[in-house]
Amino acid sequence: MNTKVLPRKKKEFSKKKKMAGNSEDPNLEGSDDSAEEEQQMMLGEPSIGVGVEQIPPLEIPEMSLDPEAIEIDLTHRRVEKIEGLESLRCVEALCLRQNQIKKLENIGTLTTLTEVDVYDNDITKIENLENLVNLEILDLSYNKIRKIENMETLTNVKKLFLVQNKIPHIEKVTHFQQMTMLELGSNRIRKLQNLDALCNLDSLFVGKNKISKIENLDKLTKLRVLSIQSNRITKLEGLDALKNLEELYISHNGIQTIENLDNNLELTTLDLAGNRISRLQHIVHLIKLEEFWFNDNNLENWRDLDQLNKATSLATVYFERNPIAKDPRYRSKVKMALPKVMQIDATYCQQV
Template sequence: MCRVRGFSKILWCWCAPHVHVANLCSFRALTGHFRFVKRWRRPVERPHSWLFGGKMILDGCAIVVLEVVTPEMRKSTVDCQEESEESGDERRKERPVLAEEQGQDMPVDIGSIELDSDAEEVDLNHCRIGKIERFETLRNVRVLCLRQNVIKKIENLESLTMLQELDLNDNLLTRIENLNALESLEILDLSFNSLRKIEGLERLSKLKKLFLVNNKIVKVEKLEHLQELEMLELGSNRIRSNRLTKIEGLRFLVNLQELYLSHNGIEIIEGLENNRKLTTLDIASNRIKKIENLNHLVHLQEFWMNDNLISNWNDLDELNNAKELQTIYLERNPLHQDPQYRRKIMLVLPWVQQIDATFVRI
């Protein structure tokens, strides 16, 4: 075992069925209960364990899983996270910084890193870069990864007009800005930052995938120009007692195929009338009491509705038109307590192939 940012990492060639994956890098396929995942990340939740910090990354040919937290530890972990959100700033002010820690936290000058001016993919993951600069020489770069650094501002990217993928996951960003020159951008990852608003995306008309996981966004807005968008990830957006509480601002995203809104404070399923191409809808871990306004989603293949407040079996009739539905998650809703839980789902939706983490027996 070795250490990564304070956690132990474990190399897996075979993944256990009950693991929470909130952040994946590129890999070919997964076995067990995991389905094939395209480049980057697909949130996959399982009931019996989860990953501390919710991250899973690729290391060589094996999957790297950060330290798994057991169910018994989960409540205390969540309590610690909530306490950290409310009082973390005060604790940081009170705690003295040791000399050796101060040296470790010093940002790295990107001038000290050798860059290949002809490279099409540049990976500067976890290099402690503090400022985006000196990228003018990257004439051909199409993929730029700046994940897990200490960047506080998006800037100095104007020369990267051919850039198609930009990864700024896990930095210190507070605003989306200075992206207007990146008109060829197709994939943008700004997850695990401290963004409070969706803004500055007006010129990114070719954007197809947008990841804003685990920020502090409380409203879906200013997306009307992203009409080519196919995937939108807004899971785990909350700041203290405020969370993303309403599905809105998606009216113009007519090509949207995957929408992830888990771990927020949404109470009503609404605002999806124009998103008829949706194949994946993840609204797990919210406060929803009724399955509604979904009968037009005839191409839906995966429906993640676990950890909500669904209690009426008649709600499943809303999915009768979703003949392509393969996977449905309803565990840890009130109706999950029904002894005939799986049987009743199969009676209403006989074409479903997987209920929660278990495949349906034919």
Template sequence: MAESPVDVDNAKDTNPGLQSSVSVETCPGTEEIDDREDEGEKPKEILIVDPDTEELDMNHQKIKCLENLEPLTKVERLYFRWNLIKKIENLETLVTLRELELYDNQITTLENLDSLVNLEVLDVSFNRVHEIKGLGQLHKLEKLYLCANKISRIENVNHLKNLTLLELGDNKIRVIENLEGLDSLKCLYLGKNKITKIQNLDALRTLQVLSVQSNRLTKIENLEGLTRLDQLYLSENGLTKIEGLDRNLEISTLDLANNKIRAIENVQHLSKLEEFWLNNNLVDDWSSAQSLAGNKKLLTVYLEHNPVAKDPGYRRKLKIILPWVSQIDATLCR
């Protein structure tokens, strides 16, 4: 079953500075895809053994073409991860399909999907798609994964009223735009793009998870309308100040690692904050850390690789300020 490239639940147990909406390091890139045809093994054909099957797993089979699928009259889930497929085609008869995974192939265009009117999950991550299109009839779509492609613009998704998750990490997007109409969206992943500003998110009233890691942000702004936001990931940008979170009272996880922030401020009002990741910044004043004393639900604090962490009594002092925390950096408190 397709799942988000970010496991947000498990992310809290790992180094927050390494979290991203797409884990490129652990997945083969397009360079490796091209090498598959040179391994000497003949590409396989799709053979249907059980026409009544509800699930067909053809992962890592050197399949070049989507074909011979007509006998599948009851199929709900198709998995074609890590193959040699270049074109989405021959799916017209698969009206029962609910989940289609084409992760890690050689697809350049989203096309020939109109017949999949019951599709709920579509994963075309790690391909060569340049444009979001061809989704006009997928009104039941709930999760759309398009990370690690060549997409430069967010477009043609406004009609997807049931969409709860949109993954566009590791593309070439410069502007957050055209998200109006996504009334059910809960998770938006935009990590590793070229975004310079947080904007055009006011329509996403149901959003709970926002990741804009590894971009070109210099300011936290325009989040006032996201009053249900629970997890905010902004690591690896150029942020210099914690600000703009006055109305985001539901935040439980705040990731600001690997920025240029000098002071811990403007978080005292986040009464539900449990995870605060500020490692690899420029905090050099203990009075700054004292401002976390009002966050009584805080469980984990990452402040390593800040100037204050060089203090020989770093952990002891932080524990005195925050006696209720259970983890400081990667180490559990005793």
């Protein structure tokens, strides 16, 4: 129960009050109740009594659902159970974000659904979705799911979000041949596997897991974005077949050497921040680079910046918290080495 304490004068403690506090007469100023109230005030605890207004909890009004509605948004409405949706005949998008739902249920009749969002609930199992054959977008992020399962009939899903769950394995995804985006960040995955059938995958996000090796990606020839940040990668490898890769995010790992990017000529963004790399090398051929993030590494040699000279579209570079950044002329030297760059770290060049 929320409480609002009204303004009141600060009470002064005196020997008289302390002595009166030992009296059994409740009418005395220093009675036990008063002493207890004063103690609560000293401890910063709200007291409920004279001068205190109790504010009732916010009541969320009931929502009447239009049977013809195309979109239903029940975000943050303290929903504990999915129910009462059977009347929806045309609904295509159902949003149940930030509620207290523990189970996926009672939506099997909503076969017109193309998008379901139950982000940030208390769901522990993927179930009861087999009838939603038209589903294209499914967001089950920020729940307590431990296994990818029970989605074999959802062959039309294009985007699947399972961020921040408790999933240890990539499994039972071979039927997602239409999928273009798979988001598995912040789970407990240790190995990249069982992805061969995802031939149309455009973007794969597996950051903040426990992956120690880049592998088993050869069949993902349409992959354009790969994010594998904050894992346990120590070697840059396994990317040879990804000739269409445009964005590679592999920051905050344990990589020591830039290598094995010979076939990734389409790269426009390369994020190698937060690794243990001391030299810029083997990237002179990446002439389409627009963004190069290399902060928090061990770069000491200014001449290594020549590796980026042929990237004529390079607009942004990050080198902060490298040894070269300690140079008093750090920004001017970066600009001299890469004259077409428009942003150095978080500062635009016209502000340098």
